[in-house]
Amino acid sequence: MGVRELNVSKDLIIGSTGIADVAESVGRFLSRRGIEGDLNAWLATPDVVTELCFLNGASVMMLLRHALELEGWTNEREGCAAGEDGRVKARNLPWWDDSIWLPLEFDKPGTLEDRSTFFVGSCQQLIVELEEMRHTSSLRLGEVVPEYTDMRTDFLNFVRSNPDLALSDDDTIRWMWRALRDGAELAISQNTVLWACPD
Numbered sequence: 357m358g359v360r361e362l363n364v365s366k367d368l369i370i371g372s373t374g375i376a377d378v379a380e381s382v383g384r385f386l387s388r389r390g391i392e393g394d395l396n397a398w399l400a401t402p403d404v405v406t407e408l409c410f411l412n413g414a415s416v417m418m419l420l421r422h423a424l425e426l427e428g429w430t431n432e433r434e435g436c437a438a439g440e441d442g443r444v445k446a447r448n449l450p451w452w453d454d455s456i457w458l459p460l461e462f463d464k465p466g467t468l469e470d471r472s473t474f475f476v477g478s479c480q481q482l483i484v485e486l487e488e489m490r491h492t493s494s495l496r497l498g499e500v501v502p503e504y505t506d507m508r509t510d511f512l513n514f515v516r517s518n519p520d521l522a523l524s525d526d527d528t529i530r531w532m533w534r535a536l537r538d539g540a541e542l543a544i545s546q547n548t549v550l551w552a553c554p555d
Contacts, residue, residue, distance in 0.1 A: 365413075369553060455551070
């Protein structure tokens, strides 16, 4: 696989900003599922505790395609529809462009009733699913791409100096896997929300 230029335009945000505008809807989402969550605590955290570069929408699709391949899907359109409907093993991956993960353990991720393209998942379940991917993938998921380390060291400097990033397809998938894993762990440790905002 060759190296391609990636325009950096999507972030993962750990903090309250992802839930601020949809808190009531998220409360109803949890209530319908019989899940107790502390919305007030999540809203009380800073808007942005940490940001991670999540590359762009095309990179998200690369990760999702890999997840579908690992599950045996051969038709991408059918596989993505199954991901959106929760009919895949990796139900907590970002099948929707606007996705949040709560620092709660629950098995029924889905979309908001009043915003059908806004996904709500579980950080804990996301980690479980990412680990399953790591164990079944041949791409050495879990290895850290050197540029990812640069991003984690100084996010603002990285974003300002790397509007276009050259990564192989495999490294792009590794990056996306690592960003979701780190983001979920950070959200859990800070008792806040992980948000993949639209590009």
